[in-house]
Amino acid sequence: MTLSTPHLLGIKDLLPTDIRLILDTAQQFKDVLQRPVKKVPSLRDVTIVNLFFENSTRTRISFELAEKRLSADVLNFTTSSSSVAKGETMLDTVNNILSMKVDMVVMRHSATGAPHFLAKHIPAAIVNAGDGINEHPTQALLDALSIQEATGGLQGKKIAIIGDIMHSRVALSNIYLLTKMGAEITVAGPPTLIPKYIKEAFNVNVTYNVKEALEWCDVANVLRIQLERQNQPLFSSLREYNLAFGISRKLLDEIQKNIVIMHPGPINRGVELDSDVADGNESIILQQVENGVAVRMAVLYLLSNRES
Amino acid sequence: MSDTVNASVNIAHLSVVFTSILKPGLTIYLFTFTVILIILPKIICLKTILNEQQISLTLKRLAHQVLENHIDFTDTVIIGLQPRGIYVSDKIVEVLRTNLKGKALNYGILDITFYRDDVRREIKVPNKTDINFSIENKNVILIDDVLYTGRTIRAALDALLDFGRPLKVELCVLIDRRFSRQLPIQPDYAGKVIDALISQKVIVKWKEKDAATEVVITE
Numbered sequence: 001m002t003l004s005t006p007h008l009l010g011i012k013d014l015l016p017t018d019i020r021l022i023l024d025t026a027q028q029f030k031d032v033l034q035r036p037v038k039k040v041p042s043l044r045d046v047t048i049v050n051l052f053f054e055n056s057t058r059t060r061i062s063f064e065l066a067e068k069r070l071s072a073d074v075l076n077f078t079t080s081s082s083s084v085a086k087g088e089t090m091l092d093t094v095n096n097i098l099s100m101k102v103d104m105v106v107m108r109h110s111a112t113g114a115p116h117f118l119a120k121h122i123p124a125a126i127v128n129a130g131d132g133i134n135e136h137p138t139q140a141l142l143d144a145l146s147i148q149e150a151t152g153g154l155q156g157k158k159i160a161i162i163g164d165i166m167h168s169r170v171a172l173s174n175i176y177l178l179t180k181m182g183a184e185i186t187v188a189g190p191p192t193l194i195p196k197y198i199k200e201a202f203n204v205n206v207t208y209n210v211k212e213a214l215e216w217c218d219v220a221n222v223l224r225i226q227l228e229r230q231n232q233p234l235f236s237s238l239r240e241y242n243l244a245f246g247i248s249r250k251l252l253d254e255i256q257k258n259i260v261i262m263h264p265g266p267i268n269r270g271v272e273l274d275s276d277v278a279d280g281n282e283s284i285i286l287q288q289v290e291n292g293v294a295v296r297m298a299v300l301y302l303l304s305n306r307e308s
Numbered sequence: 309m310s311d312t313v314n315a316s317v318n319i320a321h322l323s324v325v326f327t328s329i330l331k332p333g334l335t336i337y338l339f340t341f342t343v344i345l346i347i348l349p350k351i352i353c354l355k356t357i358l359n360e361q362q363i364s365l366t367l368k369r370l371a372h373q374v375l376e377n378h379i380d381f382t383d384t385v386i387i388g389l390q391p392r393g394i395y396v397s398d399k400i401v402e403v404l405r406t407n408l409k410g411k412a413l414n415y416g417i418l419d420i421t422f423y424r425d426d427v428r429r430e431i432k433v434p435n436k437t438d439i440n441f442s443i444e445n446k447n448v449i450l451i452d453d454v455l456y457t458g459r460t461i462r463a464a465l466d467a468l469l470d471f472g473r474p475l476k477v478e479l480c481v482l483i484d485r486r487f488s489r490q491l492p493i494q495p496d497y498a499g500k501v502i503d504a505l506i507s508q509k510v511i512v513k514w515k516e517k518d519a520a521t522e523v524v525i526t527e
Contacts, residue, residue, distance in 0.1 A: 002431045021433065028419070028434040037470035040422035301422075305431040 003302050007119050007126040010135035011176035019181060023145055025298035026291070033069070033294060043072040046103045046304055051077045051094065052129070053084070053109040058265050058289065059129050059139070063106050066296035075102065090114065091121055098122055104300065107131075125303045133167050133229060139264050140173035142295040144181065146288045147219050150260045154181040160213040162188045163223035163245070163272050166195055167230065170264045171223060175202050188213035189245055192234040193225075210245050211255065219260040222247060222272050238271050248274045252282070260284055357502060357510070358523040363482070366499040367396065370480055371403035373497050374449060381413045383475070384447040389464055390419040390435040393452035395514045396482050400451060414441045418450075423463040437467075444472035453512040455481040458493035483510055483523060 003018050011019070032040055048067050052060055060076075067074045077097070084093055094105065104125045107115050112132035119126050130136040144154060151157055159178055165171045165187045178185055179202065186205040187194055199206045207213050214220055225241065235241050247261070261273070261283045269275045278285060358366065378384040386404070388397025394417050401415045416439035421432050450464055461479060468474065480497040485504050500523075504510055508525055515521045 001433050025434055028421075028436065031437055032422070035470060036472065039470070041466070042422040042427050045428070302431055305428050 002305060006303070007115070007128075008137050008299055008303060009115050009119060009126065009128050011137045011140050011173045011180070012135065014137075014177075014180070016180050019141070019144070019177060022141055022295065022298050022302060023148065025302060026141070026145055026294040029069075029297040029301070030291070030294040032297075033290075039069050039071060041071045042301055043067070043070040043304055046070075047073040047075065047101065048104040048106060048300070049075040049077060049097050049102045050129075051097075051105055051107045051109075053079050053090070053107070053114070054130070056108055056129070058292070059108065059136075062289070062292040063127075063129060063138075063296050066293050066300060067106075069293065070297055070300060072104075072300070090118070094118060094122055098124055104303065127299060127303065130169055132169065133172075134169055135173045135176075136169040136264075137173050138292070138296050138299060139170050140177040141299070142288055142292045143170075143174055143221060143262060143264070144177055145291045145295055146262060146284055147183075147260070149287070149291070150284055151218055154178065154183050157183045157219065158186070158217045159183050160186045160188055160217035160220045161223065162210055162213060162220055162247070164193045164225045165189055165198065165223070166193045166234075167226040168223045170221075174221060175204060179203065186213050186216055190235050190241070210247065211251060214247070214251065214255050214259060215257065217259055219262060220247070221262040221264070223264065224266065224268055225271055238268075242271050242274075246270075246272055246274060247277050249276045249280070252277060252280075258282065262288060265289070355525045356522050357483075357525055358500060360515075360521040363499075363521055363523065364399075366482065367399045368403055370482070370497050370499055371400045371407070374400065374480060375404065375407055377478075378447060378449075381408060381411060383445075384449065385414040385416065385441065385443055386449050386451060387439065387443075387468070388415070388417045389450060389452040389460065390417055390421075390437070392512065395512070395516065396453050397451035400480070414446075416441065418464060418467055420460060420463040420467050423467045425459060425463065439471055442472055443468065443474050445475045448474040448477045449480055450477060451480045453481065454483045454485060454510050455479070455493075455495050455498070456485045456488055456510075458489045458491035461493050462491050482512060485510060 001021060003021065004015050005013050032038060050060060050063055064074055064076065102124060104127065105118065106127045106129050107118065108129040109115065109131050112134040114131050115126050115128040128135060128137055147157065147159065148154055161171050161174060175185055186207060187198060188207045188210050191208055194206060198204060259282060261277060263273055263278065263285050265285065267273055267278055269278060277283065386397060386401055388394040401413065405413055417437065418439060419435040419437045421434040448468065450461065452460065455461065465477065468477065478496040481495045482499040484495050484498040484501045486501050487503060488506060502510065504525055508527055510523065510525050512523050513520060
């Protein structure tokens, strides 16, 4: 049993059976990470390059750790210290790296579709670690694993995605994944940050009232306001955003229901999430980070088969 | 096998002649053809080596042999190999537990998927590993259903070392396919030693998972 795709470019291309396979495999890798020797030799003959054309801490460290736990050889690449700064094209850069016999590419880029472009032109397996405002598939998979652990499953669960839906690749990947696995979704946030036809396009509920979304859901996935992707002001100030759409302890106490709080990180404390909520009992933010390594190990392991 | 096929070809030939004399219908011709050439050899080739009662006796013998060498199980642990070895180890542990009369016996299961030497030729779906005790300085008895090339056991030894340094590792298998090893690995306890061709398959079936409990050999 293998994945139906040779690359992981987005959740959009995956079948529900692929998602189930990745989550089940991740569960076994999670067990590996609890052992005295947190490492398996599965990918010891595989070389992986992490191409990060955009900044990242969590995702890059998580991928690197996953690769090392699988015994793969790891190369790291960041734009600031490379020939991209000298004007080399992306395809040239990647082809140069591949000619040194690299088997897999993990890639983050600020342009939507960059990994899809690469997949058409190079023979290596590609894992998308976030492309512009399109998709961030491994984040959605680790969110799904965390939801499954916290609530016992995905089928029929009510998930609210709150915040900057417009610029969030995490939101899009989550919507694809959760819909495929039979969960219900409500997106909530300011009207300027929710795409106009999202209800028709993805069959999700839309509300501009965060309290209403919280009262409805089992799990709230709170997203960061992506100021770096907003070219024009879409709300008046961060403080105003916090008052209208941020999640505070007071708001959680008012809804009188136990819900799970998630956040893909990095958190802007006091904007979308207040500190006492982020560190509270209902938050599973650090479990998400822990699951990230296991999910990425599963993805790399399942994509590593090679015709001999 | 080739003799059987030759014989069946002859019989098929005869039956064709007969049926064409009796009633030269195409359906009858095809039917006899299928029965004699395809179905019959299959039935002949599927040979049962051990039936349910024999398996049960063999497992009891294996358990007692293990007991003979490890009277006190304080320093000995049992580890069954996923996915099919655990059916054997479950039953051996059951016999051991009745004989130990309530004394503690550590029993774990080990999945070796991530340690296989052919891991990238075919990606296999991993199973659960559950070893919730230390194997440091313990006698470990590995249990599997069929010992064939020895590669699974090689991987199991690698996997085991990631859990600690055992004092001694022993191997117990239900079926030992001798003369087909690709690595220098031999069992300490073997239920039944058989000679089978490389082209043949030895399958241990269990009531819980398959239709019946038996060991069969197929072409």
